Amino acid sequence: MSTHPDTAAFVRHDALPPQDPPASEVGMVHWLRVNLFSSIGHGIMTLVALYCIYALLAAVVPWLVNGVWDADSIRQCREKLDGARGGCFAVIAERWPQLLFGNYPSEHYDRASLAFVLLFVAIAPVLFFDLPRKMLWFTGLFPFIAYWLIWGGSIWVPVLALAGVVLGFFVYRALAGRSFFGAIIAGIAATMIFGFVMLGPIAGLLNSVLNISLDPVESRQIGGFMINFILGTTCIALSLPLGIALALGRQSNLPIIKTICVVFIEFIRGVPLITLLFVASVMLAYFLPPGTNFDLILRVIIMITLFAAAYMAEAIRGGLAALPTGQYEAGASLGLDYWQSMRLIILPQALKISIPSIVNIAIGLFKDTTLVSIISMFDMVGMIQGPILSSTEWFGVYWELLGFAALLFFVFCYGISQYSQYLERKLATDHH
Amino acid sequence: MKNSLLLGAIAVTGMVAGAATADTLQEVKDRGVLNCGISTGLVGFASQNANGDWQGFDVAICQAVAAAIFGDANAVEYNPVTNQVRFEILNSGEIDMLSRNTTWTFSRDVDLKLDFLGVNYYDGQGFLIPTELGVSSAKELDGAKVCIQKGTTTELNVADFFRVNNIEYEPVPISTASEAQQAYLAGTCQVYTTDASGLAATRASFEDPSAHVILPEIISKEPLGPLVRHGDDDWGDVVRWSLNALIAAEELGITSANVDDLAAAPTDNPEINRLLGTEGTLGEMLGLPADWGVNVIKANGNYGEIFEKFIGENTPIGLARGLNAQWTDGGLLYAPPFR
């Protein structure tokens, strides 16, 4: 047999160009078939879903498009709409400072905004490990700067508080060689003693020498979304160390310590946050010496921090439990004592494992700060339900306000959860 | 560690003396500002304008007391408190007085250890209902749903009224006045009940007030007034007589317009002189400046002026004086003599 072209009547010299795939296997049609109409059941579901989307859009789009942004009251809104369906967004246009800042003095909005912007600078190095580590110095300073910016008053209070921390740090450094745990306790004690006993008089003295101060702002003037933000960030930051301590206590082999931690964690996790907030608003005062009574915001911060710490502790305990026993044994075999092995070997790994759950708790906590509206604090929701809706101008404007609040929370919480996913991906590359 | 320190710093700066100390007046003077508990928002009685300033009929009492002490009606720190926590907050010392449409009752006065210092508004509980339902008496409300504001005496009054008259009803408890009104307008309940003054204010704020009617039955006595903690009578006197000064000023014809003239020199009327401090030492007895009465009246005017300004017939709320007229005009307002 020969394959020479001459022996056959017709031989093709070159390959045929590939034919276009059938219309049902390419482009839009194929995509639709595979993704939306792969079977009768899927087809029906798709159509139902499309109808739902249509119904939702038909209700929402005119409301958004016809919205009135410029009016003095809901009556004026209704006049402008003249029977058409539309939102009265003028309430947001007029009352947005109250929604964001509560009753914070309007001439100082820039102070609060500056603190807000600086917050992002401060937490950036915590969130993104690629940033220069030197930025962490600013993170350390931020609480004092933010306190001064938001509450105002003499600059010496936060400066001296910072000095107290530095003092505590040096006490810790001096003792750290002997016992890590003892050094931490001594450091905190030094800071507390300095803060409670000496801060007031020295601040007064320095103030009389050189008076640098901002207009003081009362805690109860702080409100709106700002208070959600203050409570959220402060309580998350404070609850993390407390949560670590509780988690370690719960894992400890000292029975009394363990019992105390277990009872505390289970108690806090067993009751709703709102009962703890009731405690903060009406009961905490009873447990303090007669004649003392401190700021409602501070009381609420304490209770929310305790609440969050119990949840953090459980997240971190999960991380501790997930570590192989070999890590604990390795630490012991190197001759490290308990605190050394925890600090150098166990906790860095355990915390890394528990980051996703810690972030979830942080999101939950941030959302739960809206509950303070129930104990008559004017946070975002409290502001809406109280002063704005009870004003004669905006009586009955629900949708726009609740929608605005929902949108604001969504933006932040979704942002954090996206960050958490980014972090998971980033950390996942470590072990192949 | 850093965090715990911050906490300490806040604790130090945020710490304010308070609680059940004996000398509230001295404490207020030292603080330089009066902590006054008010409603979280009730049209006409306490509401906030776009600047965040509180104003209203109840707020004016706070301002009058502040004016009596400091001569400055703005030396007030307003603490909006809800129904649920108002007495706790007062008892914990966080606020010095409460001026928050609070009904004076036996158990509050005796069992909750509070001191009511007089009445700034005589009220009574009524019912608001859409005209189209054709109801002319509360006795016809069998089977209706009634919107009630939680945590108030109205809840108990309604229960008593319907039980005594043997009528079935269903309570719909709602936490704030604005939500209750919203629920009523949406038709989730047919009847809205609260103090008659509140009903009038609510009805006035509706799109079409004539579509709603306030039923004739007034089922309770609701004397509303300012109150303080039990046990500090000197402080109670300051608040009581600031309120009385407002009422007496109207009776004596002292207004914010003529008070300066009347106080410039002693007048023919010795009671006016004593009230305005041009004669006698009433202020000193209270531990206040001699011109305290002048300051009280200058803050927002006398009782009648305050009434007209915030809730009177020329405001959207449009309340008539009714029981709240001076005793000389057939009302119940009767300030004890200043002597």
Next chain:
Amino acid sequence: MSTLSEPPKQSFHMGMLLNDTRYRGYTFQFIALLALVALFGWMVSNAVANLAALGQDINFGFLSDQAGYDINQQIIPYESTDTHMRAAFVGVLNTLLVAVLGCILATIVGVVVGVLRLSNNWLIARLMSVYVEIFRNVPVLIWILIVFNVMANALPSPSTFRGDDATASMLLGAFAFTNSGVYLPLPLWLEGSIVVVGVFVVSLIAIWALRRYARHLLYSEGRVIPTLPIGLALFVVPTLLAFFIMGRPIALEYPEMGRFNFQNGIQVRGSFIALWLALSLYTGAFIAENVRGAIQAVSKGQTEAAASLGLRPGRIMSLVVLPQALRVMIPPNISQYLNLTKNSSLAAAVGYMDITGTLGGVTLNQTGRSFEAILLLMAFYLAISLAISGIMNLYNNSVKLKER
């Protein structure tokens, strides 16, 4: 030759309490305990001093006083002349009702959404992600308020059902959807209805036995018998027969429009529906995530193995993947159930009379006994939480992989 000397006998001295690791733990614990006792003692003595200064005491006697207020939704009979204790108990039952129904609905929503999120259908999967993200990232309090307002404004008010020119009408003449609640027909149990119910229960047992038998056949002989038609027949036929033989002993009482509202029938109140839906949809979004994670945790080999055995996709999901995913998703779901129960305390926002509304709301207000009321409230929620986690842990242990 040297004699082996005994190791020097160390007598115990105080320094060892700090430096000897054998004893140091005891020292720490003792100090911690002392500090705790001191803290509690300090707080209690402060509380005693403060209460004495205010002339108050701690006394639970108020619970037996007359409550004086009415509660709209009552599972057990309650009058305003009953005690605060009974009012609190009505609140407890209302809390349990919304918590239990909420957990059930949240589970259904969560499983359906979690499965659909992994669907091949692009649109459905996207839609479910949007639902999950929106509900997870907005506070539950705002959701409760939004759902409550949707209810109040989207549904017709009862008055539109009244009169000849009514703009709204009842569904099938039996269901009325109004903005103050949903009205359903109420079954009336007449004489002889017990027989019908008995027959129904027996047929349920028969269906269960049938399924057992079918499974036994499948495993032992590999035969498949059609359980569905037989089961359906068992479900419907005997009960219907009994119903007609006994002369229709079960009747329905339809809601009808009264002077102001619907009367008769069952009323499901708007506040309950709002709280129930909001909590279920909110928690459902979290459960959906747990379900999705658990399904993805089942190794792909399992799905492929099931497919190679010839199982259809639906059966792969229900027979192979979900049972394995169940073990993974139970622990996180337990904490979601706990969260739902605790979040039900937000009922106050819509005026649902749960325990926070009765004991922690009106009773607290009217008696001024905040200290006692809040303590009782916390004790109740603590008991509920411990009970739920106890029960669910038992269940978790029963479905856990038995390692032999």
